Every structure is written in C-alpha cells, then in structure tokens.
Amino acid sequence: MRLHRIGALAAAFVLGAFPAMAAPSGPHYGGTIRLVAAAAEGTMDPQVNYTLKYWQLFPFLYDGLVTFKKAGGTDAFTIVPDLAESIPTPADGGKTYVFTLRKGIKFSNGQTLTADDVRATFVRLFKVLNPNAGAWYNVIEGGDACVKTPASCTLPGVVADDAAGTVTFHLVQPDSEFLDQLAVPFGSIVPASTPAKDMGTTPIPGTGAYMIKSYDPNRGIVMVRNPYFKQWSADAQPWGYVDEIDYNFGLTPDAQVTAIENGQDDWMFDNIPVDRLNEVATRYTKQLHLNPLLAYFYLTLNVNLAPFSNEDARLAVAYAINRADLVKLYGGPALATPSCQVLPPGMPGYAPYCPYTMNPGSKWSAPDMAKAKALMAKSGTAGQAVTIITQTIDPYRAIGVYLQSVLNELGYKASVKAISPDIEFTYLQNTKNKVQIGVTDWYQDYPAPSDFLNVLYSCANFHPGSDTSINMPGFCDKSIDAEMQKAMTLSLTDAAGANKIWAQVDRMVTDQSPTVTMFNPKHADFVSKRVGNFVFSGQVYFQPELAWVK
Amino acid sequence: MSGAEPLRAPAGWSEPARLAPPALGYWAGAFRKLLRNPSALASFAVLMLIVLVCAAAPYYARDVSHTDPFASNVGGSIMVGGKSVDVLQQATNGLGLGLTPIGPLWRFGPYALGADDQGRDVAARLLYGGRNSLLIGVASTLICLSLATLTGLVAGFFGGLTDRVISILLDILWAFPIYLLAISLSIVLINQSLVIGPLQITGSSLALPILIIGVVYVPYVARPIRGQVLSLRNSEFVLAATGLGVPRFRILWRDILPNVLSTVIVFAPLMMALNILTEAALSFLSVGVQPPAASWGTIIRDGEGLLYTQPMVAVAPGIAIVLTVLALNILGDGLRDALDPRAKLRI
Numbered sequence: 001m002r003l004h005r006i007g008a009l010a011a012a013f014v015l016g017a018f019p020a021m022a023a024p025s026g027p028h029y030g031g032t033i034r035l036v037a038a039a040a041e042g043t044m045d046p047q048v049n050y051t052l053k054y055w056q057l058f059p060f061l062y063d064g065l066v067t068f069k070k071a072g073g074t075d076a077f078t079i080v081p082d083l084a085e086s087i088p089t090p091a092d093g094g095k096t097y098v099f100t101l102r103k104g105i106k107f108s109n110g111q112t113l114t115a116d117d118v119r120a121t122f123v124r125l126f127k128v129l130n131p132n133a134g135a136w137y138n139v140i141e142g143g144d145a146c147v148k149t150p151a152s153c154t155l156p157g158v159v160a161d162d163a164a165g166t167v168t169f170h171l172v173q174p175d176s177e178f179l180d181q182l183a184v185p186f187g188s189i190v191p192a193s194t195p196a197k198d199m200g201t202t203p204i205p206g207t208g209a210y211m212i213k214s215y216d217p218n219r220g221i222v223m224v225r226n227p228y229f230k231q232w233s234a235d236a237q238p239w240g241y242v243d244e245i246d247y248n249f250g251l252t253p254d255a256q257v258t259a260i261e262n263g264q265d266d267w268m269f270d271n272i273p274v275d276r277l278n279e280v281a282t283r284y285t286k287q288l289h290l291n292p293l294l295a296y297f298y299l300t301l302n303v304n305l306a307p308f309s310n311e312d313a314r315l316a317v318a319y320a321i322n323r324a325d326l327v328k329l330y331g332g333p334a335l336a337t338p339s340c341q342v343l344p345p346g347m348p349g350y351a352p353y354c355p356y357t358m359n360p361g362s363k364w365s366a367p368d369m370a371k372a373k374a375l376m377a378k379s380g381t382a383g384q385a386v387t388i389i390t391q392t393i394d395p396y397r398a399i400g401v402y403l404q405s406v407l408n409e410l411g412y413k414a415s416v417k418a419i420s421p422d423i424e425f426t427y428l429q430n431t432k433n434k435v436q437i438g439v440t441d442w443y444q445d446y447p448a449p450s451d452f453l454n455v456l457y458s459c460a461n462f463h464p465g466s467d468t469s470i471n472m473p474g475f476c477d478k479s480i481d482a483e484m485q486k487a488m489t490l491s492l493t494d495a496a497g498a499n500k501i502w503a504q505v506d507r508m509v510t511d512q513s514p515t516v517t518m519f520n521p522k523h524a525d526f527v528s529k530r531v532g533n534f535v536f537s538g539q540v541y542f543q544p545e546l547a548w549v550k
Numbered sequence: 551m552s553g554a555e556p557l558r559a560p561a562g563w564s565e566p567a568r569l570a571p572p573a574l575g576y577w578a579g580a581f582r583k584l585l586r587n588p589s590a591l592a593s594f595a596v597l598m599l600i601v602l603v604c605a606a607a608p609y610y611a612r613d614v615s616h617t618d619p620f621a622s623n624v625g626g627s628i629m630v631g632g633k634s635v636d637v638l639q640q641a642t643n644g645l646g647l648g649l650t651p652i653g654p655l656w657r658f659g660p661y662a663l664g665a666d667d668q669g670r671d672v673a674a675r676l677l678y679g680g681r682n683s684l685l686i687g688v689a690s691t692l693i694c695l696s697l698a699t700l701t702g703l704v705a706g707f708f709g710g711l712t713d714r715v716i717s718i719l720l721d722i723l724w725a726f727p728i729y730l731l732a733i734s735l736s737i738v739l740i741n742q743s744l745v746i747g748p749l750q751i752t753g754s755s756l757a758l759p760i761l762i763i764g765v766v767y768v769p770y771v772a773r774p775i776r777g778q779v780l781s782l783r784n785s786e787f788v789l790a791a792t793g794l795g796v797p798r799f800r801i802l803w804r805d806i807l808p809n810v811l812s813t814v815i816v817f818a819p820l821m822m823a824l825n826i827l828t829e830a831a832l833s834f835l836s837v838g839v840q841p842p843a844a845s846w847g848t849i850i851r852d853g854e855g856l857l858y859t860q861p862m863v864a865v866a867p868g869i870a871i872v873l874t875v876l877a878l879n880i881l882g883d884g885l886r887d888a889l890d891p892r893a894k895l896r897i
Contacts, residue, residue, distance in 0.1 A: 254858075274667070275859040278641040278648030285644055325624035328638055329667070334646045392836050394667075394855055401668055401841050405622040415754045416841045417741070524647070 024239045028532065028548035032244040035544055036256050037269035040217035040249050045199045046188040046206075047124060050131045052443060052541070053269055055185050057247070060240060060545040061223065062188030062206035065099045065118065065167070066179055068446070068539040069235045070546065074346070076537035077447040079179050082236040083113065083189055083207065087179065094174030094492050101165045106228035107191055108211035115160035118167040120192035126153040127196035131468060135461060136181040141170045176491040176498075180446035209240050209545060221247040240545030241533065257526065260287075266528040266549060267542060274394065277331050280526055289525040290334065291536045294344050294444040296452075297330070299403070299516040300428060300472040302436050307381035307412070308473075314513040316379065317437075318356040320372035320406050323364050326518045329398045336519040338364040341510045342452050344520045346538075348495070349449040349487075349502030353510060372410060382411030389428060389438040391421040399439050399518070407437075426467040431474065438472065441521070447538070449502035454484050457509050475514035480505060580812075583888040590884025593877040600874055604680030611674040615660045619678055620842040623669030628652070628660055637661070637669040650859045666852045666863050676866050679844035684874070686760050686838075686845070687826040693764030694821055698771035699807075699814055705772070706779025707802050717776070724769035732828060735762045736837035754840040759832060763825050771817050778810050812889040816882060823878035830871055846871050 041053040046062050049055070059067065067082040069075055081087050084099040091098070105113040126133050126146035134147040141157025157170040171178065181187065190204045203212035211226040223245040231239050251259060256268035257276045261284065272280055280288055301308035301317065308314050323338030330336045337345075340354035352362035359365055376382055386407055390400030400416045407414035419427060428438040445451050455461060459476035463469040483505050491498035510517070525542050527534060535546040584590055611619050626637040630652075641648040651665035654672075663672040705716035723731075739762070740753035751757045782788060783806070791801050826846075832838030833847025834854075841848065846867035853864025 273855055273858075274649055275856050276648075278644065278650065279858065281641065281647040282644030288645065288647075290645065322625060325622070328624055328640065328649050332640050332647055332649055397836075398667055402622045402624060404842055405620075405668075408621070415752075417753065418836050418841075419741075 028241050028550050029239075030241075030243050031549040032246055033242045033267070033531070033544050033547060033549050034265045035245065035247045035267050035269065036251055036259060036265040037247065037249055038252060038256070040220075042217075043198050043200050044203055044212065044215050044221075045128065046185045046190070046204070047121075047128050047130050048198045049185070056540050056542065056544075057221070057223070057245075058185035058188060059208070059540050060210050060237070060245075060543070061208040061212065062185065062190070063105075063208055063237055064182050064184075064187035064189060065101075066183045066187075067236050068183050068537070070238055070535075070537070070543060071235070072535045072537060074447075074538050076539040079183050080233065080235045082183075082233065083118075090174070092170075095171045097169040097171075097178070099167045099169075101167065102232055103165065105207050105232065107205040107207055108226040108228055109191070109205040110228055111191055111193075111205070113189065113207060114192070115162045115165055115167050117192045118189050119155075119158045119160035120194075121187075121189045122158045123153050123155045124190070124194060124196050125186060126150045126155065128198055130186055132181075132186060135455065135470075136177075136186075139171050139173065139175045139178065141172055143172070174489070174492050176488055177446070177448050177450060180448055180451075184445055207237075209237055210245060218249065220249050221245075223247070238546070241548040241550075242545065245544050260526055260528050263528050263530065266531050266547075267544065268526055271395075272331075272524055272526055274329075274331055277335075277524070280524075281334075284526065287527050287529060287531075289527070289534055289536060289542075291523050291525070291538075291541075292346060293521055293523050294347055294447060294538065295441060296339060296342070296344050296520050297326075297336075297399075297439075297441045297518045298342075299518065300435075300438045300440055301514060301516065302434075302473055303514050304431075304474045305434060305436055307379070307384045307386065308436060310379045310381055311512060312375045312379035313381045314516070315356075316372045316375040316410055317407070318513045318516045319368045319375065320410055321403070321516065321518065322367045322406075323518055324366070325402060326399060329402060330395045330519065330521060331524075334522070335524060336521045339517045339520050340364055341506050341517055342456070342515070343449055343502070343506045344444075344452075347444070347447060347449055347452070349499040349506065351503040351506070353507055355511065356513075356516075369409075376410050384412055386412045386414045386436050388414060388416045389424065389433075389435050390416060390418050391424045391439070392418045393421055396421070396424075396439050403437075403439065428472050429469040430467050431464040431469065435472075440472070449499070449506070450484065450488055453502065453505050453509060454488070457514065458484060473514035475509075475512070477508075477512065480508050483508070580888040584884055587884045587887065589880050590888075593880040593884070596873060596877040597881065600680065600870070600877070601684060604677050604684060607674065607677035607681055610677050611671070614658060615662070615671040615674040617660060617671045617674060619670050619674035619844065621670070623665070626669050630655065637665045638667075648859075651856065651863070653860055654862050663866050664860055664862050666849070666860075667856060668852075672849070672863050672866060675844045675849055676846075676870060679846045679849050679867060680870060682756060682839055682843060682845040683826055683829055683847070683871075686756060686763065686829045687822045687874075689760045690764035690767075690825045690829075691818060691822045693760065694767045694771060694825070695814055695818060697765070697768045698817075699775060699810065701768065702772040702775025703779055703802060703806060703810070706776040707783055707798070707806055709780075709783070713776075720769040720772055723766070724773075726766075728766055729828070729831060732762055732766050732832060733835060733837055735766070736832055740837060740840065754843070756839065756843070759829055759838045763828050763832075767821060767824065767828075771814075771821065775810050775813060778813060779806055782806050782809050816886040816889055819878040819882035819885060823875040823882070826871065826874060826878075830867075 041051040043049050046058045063082045065084040066079050066087055069078040069080045083101055085102050088097050088099055101115060125137060127150045129150060138144050138147050142155045146153035146155055159168040194204050201215050203215055209226060209229050210223045213222040213224045215221045225243055253270040253273050256270060257272055259265040260268055301314050303309055327333055327336045327338055340356045343350045354364045357364045358368050388400050388403050390396045397418050404414045404416050427433050428435050428440055455470055457471060457475050459481050462471040462474050462476055483501055487498045487501035530549050532548045533546060535543045537543055623637055627634045637652050639650050651667060652661055654664040655661050661671055666672055701716050705713045739758055743753055744751040788801060788805055791805055829838055829845060830847035833845045834851045839845040839848050849867040850864045856863050
C-alpha cells in the first residue's frame with residue numbers, strides 16, 4: 001500500500017500533475033493575515049451568497065470570464081478579461097458574445113478549466129436559485145424558462161465549444177450591463193461536476209489565487225494558496241502577498257477593535273462602534289482608512305399601504321427628518337454626507353439634487369418642519385399608527401428610535417420594531433409583513449445607475465408576497481419605467497446621453513419619495529500596525545490578498 | 551380550624567397570673583418579629599424610597615430636567631457654566647470621528663446623569679424606567695402567585711387525575727429553560743400581538759412582558775405549594791373537617807389556603823426580585839419593554855454602546871437593579887423568618 005502510493009506520486013511528478021508554479025518570493029511575500037468578524041455569513045457557494053462579507057473573498061478564490069480590476073479606488077470599476085482571453089465585441093446588435101477561454105487554467109482540485117464548465121456554471125446558477133437569476137441572468141436565451149422551472153433548466157442561450165475553447169452567449173435583447181453581471185461573484189466559474197444545490201459550508205474548487213482549506217461558520221475560514229494557480233493577468237487575478245488568510249468569527253465589534261489595537265488581528269469587518277471611533281481616530285490615525293462608498297442609507301415607505309400610500313405623507317417625512325442628526329448617529333460628518341436623492345456621488349448619472357431642505361437646490365442644509373407639518377395636514381393621515389421596522393444593531397436601531405420621535409412630532413403614533421439584522425432585509429421586502437416604513441441601505445453591486453434605480457424602483461422588481469422583492473416600497477410608475485428602459489438601451493451606444501436620462505430618472509423618483517434618502521456613508525477600515533499596502537477597491541472594498549504583513 | 555392559628559387555651563383553664571401578656575395573633579406576632587429585624591426594615595425603607603422617587607418621574611422630567619425623556623434630542627444643546635454645549639458632542643480631534651453624549655453634570659437639574667445616545671436625559675429615563683420595571687415586577691408577581699396558588703391548591707388537594715394532569719403541565723413548562731421560553735414568547739408576541747377574545751395586547755404594551763414573566767415562573771411557585779397542600783391534606787384537622795362533612799371547597803378555602811398563605815407571602819418579594827431581573831434581561835435583548843418607553847433593562851441596552859465613553863448610562867440602571875433586588879431579597883428573608891421560621895423553603 002505504502003509503496004503503491006510512492007509509485008503513484010512518482011508517476012504524478014513525471015506526468016506533470018503537480019502544481020505548476022510555486023508561490024512567488026520577495027520581501028513582502030508570505031505570512032498570515034488575520035481577518036475578524038462577529039459572525040459568519042452563511043453559505044460559501046459563490047452563486048448563492050449575496051453578502052458583502054463573502055463578496056470580498058470570492059474575487060481571490062474564484063474567477064469569472066471577466067472581472068473587476070484588482071486595483072484601488074475607482075480603477076476597480078474597470079472590467080478586465082479574466083478567464084477569457086479578451087473582452088469580446090458584442091455581435092448581432094449587442095445580443096451575442098463569444099468568449100475565448102485562456103488555456104491551461106486549473107481549478108484548485110487540479111482539474112483543467114473547459115468551456116463546458118462555463119456552460120454548466122450558468123445552468124447551475126438558475127438551478128441553485130441565484131438571488132438575481134430573474135433580474136439579471138434571464139436576459140440569456142432560455143433564462144426565463146429556467147427561472148420558471150429551475151430543475152429542468154438547459155439554458156440554450158449558452159453554447160460551449162470545448163474543442164475551440166469558446167463559449168457563446170445569446171441574449172434575448174441587448175444588455176449594457178451584461179459584462180458587469182458576469183464580473184460579479186455570481187459569475188464565478190465552477191467545475192461542471194459541482195452539484196446543482198447550495199453547497200453551504202462545503203468549499204467549491206475555484207481558479208483563484210487562493211482556495212478554501214476549511215470553513216466552519218462557528219469558528220472561521222482558512223484560505224491558503226491554490227497550488228494550481230499561476231498568474232495569467234495581474235489586473236484580473238494577481239498573486240497575493242500573504243500565504244494564508246484566516247477569517248475568525250465570534251468577537252463583538254468592541255472586542256475586534258481591542259484585538260486590532262493589540263495586534264492580535266489585522267482587520268475587522270464590522271463597523272467600529274461609535275463610542276470607540278474617537279479613540280481609534282485619535283490614537284491609531286495611521287491605521288484607520290476612510291473611503292467613500294457608492295451606497296446610501298434610506299427609509300423605505302410602502303406606497304401601497306396607509307399612511308404612506310399618500311404622497312403628501314411621504315413628502316412630509318422627507319422634509320421633516322434632520323439629516324445632520326442622522327449623520328451624527330452614524331458617526332459624524334467625516335463618516336457620512338447628508339443626501340436627498342437616490343444616486344450617490346461618484347455614480348455615473350449623478351447630478352446633485354435636494355428638494356427636501358430649507359433652501360431647495362443641490363445640497364441639504366436643514367429640515368423644513370413647517371412645510372412637513374403643512375403636508376401632514378394636507379395628507380389627513382395624522383393620528384394613524386405607524387410601525388418602524390429596523391435592525392437590533394446600531395446605527396439602524398438608533399436611527400429607528402430617532403425616526404420614532406420625528407413621526408410622533410408629525411402627529412403619528414409611532415412604534416419601533418427592531419428585528420435581527422439577519423432577517424430584516426428580506427422582511428422589508430415581503431408585502432405579507434405589511435411593513436409601513438423601514439430603515440435600510442443599499443450598496444452597489446457594480447457601478448451603474450441602473451443598479452440603484454432600475455433594481456430598486458422598477459415595476460419588474462416588485463413581487464408581492466415574495467421575500468425577494470427588492471423594490472421594497474412597491475413603487476411602480478410606468479413613465480419612469482419607460483425612461484429607465486430608454487436609458488439602458490441608449491447606454492449601449494451613448495453612455496453620456498444615457499447618464500443624462502438617469503439623472504432625470506433620479507429626480508423623478510426622488511420627487512415622488514417612495515424612499516427617503518438619509519445619507520451616503522463612508523467606510524472606515526481599521527487595520528493592525530503590521531498591515532502594509534492597504535488597497536481599497538471601490539468595487540470589493542479592502543482586498544486582504546493585496547495587503548502584506550511582512 | 552386553621553393549622554396556622556396558634557393553639558388556644560381550653561375552656562375552663564385558668565391562666566397563671568405570671569404568664570401575661572396574652573399570646574399575640576399569628577399575623578400580629580409575625581409583624582412584631584419583622585419589626586425586630588433591622589435588615590428587613592432597612593430593606594423596606596430602601597424599597598419605599600425607590601418607589602417614591604420613581605413615582606415622581608413626571609415631576610422630575612417637567613420641573614427639574616425640563617426635557618422629554620421619550621423624544622430624541624440629537625441636535626440639542628444646554629447651558630453649562632454660561633456656555634451652550636451640545637448634548638451629543640461631535641469629536642473635533644484626530645479625524646473628527648465619533649459622537650459622545652454629555653456626561654453626568656452631578657447637579658439637581660438637566661442631565662444630572664448625562665445623556666444617552668439619543669440625547670435624552672438619563673436621570674429622567676432612569677426614574678421612568680424604574681416605574682416600568684417596578685410595575686412589571688409587581689404585576690407579574692401577582693399574576694404568577696395567583697396562578698401558582700390556584701394550580702398548587704387544586705393539584706395538591708384534589709389529587710388523582712387532576713393532580714397528574716396539572717403536574718405534567720407544570721413539568722412541561724418547567725422543562726424549558728426559563729429565559730429561552732420567555733425570549734421565544736416575547737419575540738413571537740411582540741411581532742404578532744396577543745389576542746385573547748376581544749382583548750388585543752400589542753407588542754409595545756407593558757402587559758405583554760407582565761403576562762409572559764408572570765406565566766413562565768408559575769411552576770417555580772406552584773410546585774412547593776402543591777407539596778405543602780399534599781401534606782396538609784392528610785393532617786388531622788383536615789381529616790376531622792372531612793369526617794364532619796364540611797364541603798371540600800370550604801375546607802380548601804378556610805383550612806388549606808390560610809396555611810399556605812404564609813409561603814405565598816414569603817415568595818412575593820423574592821419573585822418580585824426575580825421578575826425584575828427577568829424583565830431587565832428581556833428588555834436588554836430588545837424583547838421586553840419597547841422604545842421609546844424605558845425600563846432599567848432598556849437603559850442598560852442603550853448604555854451598552856457607550857460603555858467606553860459614558861459608562862454612567864449603563865451603570866446607573868445597573869445600580870438601581872442591584873439595590874432593588876437586594877432589598878427585595880433581604881425583605882423576603884425577613885418575611886420568611888417572621889412568618890415561617892421553621893420553613894425549609896430556601897429560594
């Protein structure tokens with residue numbers, strides 16, 4: 001038995017089945033970076049998980065045909081070829097994409113990547129009930145049928161040619177954001193043999209620079225170098241600096257701050273508690289990194305349920321809230337900026353607009369309570385009971401309690417229902433829960449205005465009775481829908497023209513106030529003293545594989 | 551005849567002159583014993599002080615703190631030493647991050663104990679919170695003791711199938727970890743409201759934690775009472791009454807109940823202490839008293855995020871809970887010593 005194994009190893013060496021390339025060496029290479037968070041975030045299946053926590057990890061564990069450039073700042077919004085040799089020019093009026101795969105790429109289990117893996121990945125995406133299958137990927141021919149009956153999905157719109165190493169996508173209509181949707185983790189290519197079910201805690205082999213060695217949601221994740229990885233594009237999938245990335249779970253945010261101050265951990269996922277912000281910002285200034293996000297915190301108002309089915313009642317809330325107070329509750333002006341509109345600064349199509357302030361214009365200055373009360377009187381909704389849904393954790397809880405005071409001042413009988421952060425996001429979406437008003441936020445999936453406006457406010461994304469009805473207020477305005485379709489079509493040929501339409505759509509939505517924007521947040525990353533080369537990507541935020549600990 | 555009543559001299563028996571003064575009644579004797587217990591008296595005084603101070607909450611908020619303890623005051627400011635100071639102070643050093651509520655001003659006026667993360671006066675909320683905590687403690691204790699006495703009496707006295715059914719139900723209820731059961735009930739009922747016939751108790755009503763806490767501790771009290779009733783059922787005076795044909799409910803009411811009453815009274819302050827602690831735990835976990843109403847548990851929850859900068863927000867209600875629970879426990883011990891010094895009951 002023993003001899004047989006040695007013989008097999010020798011044969012493997014001769015046949016070249018051993019890992020192709022050793023890890024790079026250099027002054028900053030090696031070591032283990034220790035990440036920490038309060039809790040795990042569920043499944044490690046890249047086609048199912050839709051959380052920031054793991055979307056930060058998937059880019060160095062998996063690859064798509066294309067990906068967002070591994071770079072800092074807004075450079076990270078550039079789409080670069082990854083498993084594909086190049087980004088194809090769409091044919092057939094924007095409806096056909098032919099990708100040619102790079103040769104010799106292997107999964108972390110040693111299996112060679114083929115075109116069939118790509119086809120199988122997209123079929124699997126529907127079979128595992130990907131959260132955005134019906135919103136994004138149904139543009140592929142056969143996609144709608146797959147959404148309807150996932151078990152029998154064949155997806156004829158994806159054609160693999162293993163001999164030629166090509167994969168062809170046929171779309172039902174041109175889609176200016178198709179490449180963005182291929183570049184996010186949902187588009188991670190996995191082996192064709194991967195079972196068509198949510199793999200949960202079982203790691204799926206990937207082609208990235210690292211692989212998952214172990215995953216225990218109660219303890220953490222250990223990620224090590226993928227022995228079969230060799231760098232084919234530094235922009236798409238660079239060698240990481242560290243040899244191992246350990247993600248530990250179980251510390252409260254307070255304890256995480258202390259662990260980083262003491263050098264026991266290197267980076268914390270959770271927000272720094274408000275009462276420790278000043279301590280960190282004054283004593284560990286060089287270890288704190290502030291970066292703007294394409295995101296907004298907002299109140300969702302159910303436009304189909306009293307009292308916010310009344311537009312005047314919604315506008316009253318928009319005028320009444322003191323955005324400066326809300327910014328304070330989030331951590332202060334250095335961490336957030338008041339806003340009245342949907343699109344965040346930095347997003348294509350963004351044009352400053354704020355009607356809900358003392359001096360309406362481009363910037364919020366102060367609440368206008370007199371106008372809010374006049375609108376309340378006009379709405380005739382005073383005295384009604386309103387329940388605010390928020391999360392049990394801060395800043396959401398604090399915002400909910402603050403909002404209760406504002407609504408009571410407007411004349412409502414407001415109460416607060418704080419629920420677990422694990423379920424609040426889906427709870428707000430389901431009309432069966434009869435949510436009147438909720439505190440929530442939205443972070444970009446990719447840098448396109450449609451990811452805010454079309455995703456959150458289009459009629460197509462309102463599904464009564466479903467947990468996946470991302471249009472939380474149930475807002476549906478056919479004229480706004482038509483404008484958004486016009487913008488998406490125009491963006492294929494005239495990005496600047498499309499952005500002008502998006503700016504107009506942003507105003508139209510803001511004017512009807514199905515949601516009330518509070519502020520645009522910034523992200524504060526706190527790292528240990530030994531962490532060097534901190535890279536903050538606008539797309540995936542902190543990139544631990546690009547940091548060095550030596 | 552009640553077993554709790556002291557023995558009386560038989561007719562015709564002449565009392566020696568030196569044995570005066572005459573024997574006191576049972577309750578009067580117990581009361582006299584209690585008065586001779588300085589710890590119990592001090593505890594009672596502390597409790598009364600806490601109750602009175604908490605009862606004055608509306609007057610304190612209106613005339614002393616001049617703030618609405620239920621409304622956010624994030625952008626508010628007050629005069630301190632002739633200067634206007636923000637209630638929530640934005641950091642100005644370093645990167646200008648973080649927000650710190652104003653600390654205790656240690657004066658008989660606004661923000662004597664500082665502000666919480668919404669800019670509300672902690673002292674005023676502490677008093678209002680005390681009203682709710684005490685109310686929940688007292689009301690849930692009354693519900694718990696009433697239900698426990700009823701079930702204990704019925705199970706112990708009637709025995710047989712009745713006893714078996716009640717005992718099994720109590721065992722099932724007691725098999726659940728108390729806090730887990732209370733949390734589960736709270737989460738479900740806060741979200742869906744409790745509907746009993748025409749009566750609807752909403753998630754924000756204080757009646758909800760009162761009912762939940764009152765019910766989950768019933769087995770804790772009912773089981774010792776049942777045991778005591780089982781023992782009393784076979785005592786001579788009960789057997790004599792039964793033999794004389796006294797109706798069973800009359801025996802239960804006139805002979806058994808007075809004998810277990812002292813146990814119930816001993817339980818009262820101890821259960822109140824336990825219930826105040828349970829309420830604090832539920833409110834700390836956001837499943838007890840709902841905002842903007844306050845209880846000592848919710849104030850500790852509010853202060854959890856301020857432990858590093860303004861610990862007084864969490865410490866003040868913590869001290870209030872410790873004082874109240876300690877006083878109730880010492881009073882309970884005093885009552886037990888006074889009413890039933892031979893009792894093996896130790897809670």
